[in-house]
Amino acid sequence: MIVTIVGAGAMARGVATIALAGGHTVRLVGRAQRNAESLAGELRQVAPDGDVSASDAIAVEDADLVVLAVPHPAGVELTASYGTALTGSVLVDISNPVGPDTLTVPPGTSAAELIAAEAAPGTPVVKAFNTVFAGTLLSGRVAGKPLDVLIAGDDEDGKGAVADLAEGGGLRPLDVGPLRRSRELEALQLLHMSVQDSLGLNWSSAVKILP
Numbered sequence: 616m617i618v619t620i621v622g623a624g625a626m627a628r629g630v631a632t633i634a635l636a637g638g639h640t641v642r643l644v645g646r647a648q649r650n651a652e653s654l655a656g657e658l659r660q661v662a663p664d665g666d667v668s669a670s671d672a673i674a675v676e677d678a679d680l681v682v683l684a685v686p687h688p689a690g691v692e693l694t695a696s697y698g699t700a701l702t703g704s705v706l707v708d709i710s711n712p713v714g715p716d717t718l719t720v721p722p723g724t725s726a727a728e729l730i731a732a733e734a735a736p737g738t739p740v741v742k743a744f745n746t747v748f749a750g751t752l753l754s755g756r757v758a759g760k761p762l763d764v765l766i767a768g769d770d771e772d773g774k775g776a777v778a779d780l781a782e783g784g785g786l787r788p789l790d791v792g793p794l795r796r797s798r799e800l801e802a803l804q805l806l807h808m809s810v811q812d813s814l815g816l817n818w819s820s821a822v823k824i825l826p
């Protein structure tokens with residue numbers, strides 16, 4: 616697949632690492648081109664055989680997956696500005712709309728649903744990767760076990776493509792239901808974030824469902 620990642624920060628690095636491990640083509644679209652180029656160079660050193668490059672915003676046009684690795688609400692704004700350029704791609708929202716100890720989206724919705732409201736027709740939105748911390752994506756494992764990637768969305772093919780991305784990178788995809796489940800995924804990660812200090816976890820923990 617062609618996986619375009621919008622953003623050049625910690626989660627862009629993590630999701631790109633997973634995508635390259637699965638043999639996908641990765642394009643990085645940075646707000647500042649030099650940041651995307653710098654990250655692409657770093658990733659080429661880690662995955663010398665990987666196909667990764669910095670691109671301009673046009674790279675969203677022929678992508679199979681477009682991953683919004685930017686803070687909320689930038690993802691909502693970018694979705695509106697890309698418009699029909701996203702048609703035919705699966706749009707992946709990984710954001711956690713959190714402020715100090717609270718969600719920053721109104722009750723009864725989620726960042727993912729706000730993005731879906733702006734997405735052009737033919738652009739399924741999938742929520743995924745928001746419950747994994749960026750640093751843990753580099754190895755894909757915590758406590759010797761593969762990370763769980765909880766996936767919510769209303770489009771089965773879209774969720775399947777995101778599951779393939781996760782699985783190809785050695786992670787365990789779990790379909791948790793329709794896009795409205797993003798409300799619970801975002802609240803779950805707020806909880807996960809809020810216990811980092813008290814439990815001394817240092818952002819290296821994982822949310823995992825065990826039998």
Ligand SMILES: NC(=O)c1ccc[n+]([C@@H]2O[C@H](COP(=O)([O-])OP(=O)(O)OC[C@H]3O[C@@H](n4cnc5c(N)ncnc54)[C@H](OP(=O)(O)O)[C@@H]3O)[C@@H](O)[C@H]2O)c1
Nearest residue numbers: 622623624625626646684685686687689710711745748749
């Ligand atoms: N960090 C985590 O462990 C983690 C875990 C799960 C989910 N998330 C979510 O992943 C997303 C990215 O987080 P991150 O940790 O990767 O953040 P980050 O390291 O700060 O990177 C954010 C990236 O977004 C870009 N950006 C910021 N505002 C933008 C705008 N208005 N338009 C376009 N690009 C913009 C930044 O551009 P510049 O390079 O120009 O600053 C940067 O490349 C967030 O929604 C976050 O909630 C993070």
